[in-house]
Amino acid sequence: MPAQWTGDIVGKMHIAGITAKELSEHLHYNPKYVSAILNGNREPKNAESVFRKALDEMIQQKGA
Numbered sequence: 001m002p003a004q005w006t007g008d009i010v011g012k013m014h015i016a017g018i019t020a021k022e023l024s025e026h027l028h029y030n031p032k033y034v035s036a037i038l039n040g041n042r043e044p045k046n047a048e049s050v051f052r053k054a055l056d057e058m059i060q061q062k063g064a
Contacts (some may be wrong), residue, residue, distance in 0.1 A: 001040055002038065002040030005051075010038060012055055016055075016058070017064060020034055020038065022058070023054060025051070026054050029052050
């Protein structure tokens, strides 16, 4: 089962109109790896902080 934070990330992505592919490009990660993390199949250390920071950066860039 995915962690609560992944649901928060996916919700923010949806609201901001950011796709998982765009997030993976921003992070320089493989899209399948990002999907595995967001779906709870992988739980790397610091993933939550890395994903939140990247998403916040992307949202700021869209708003600027």
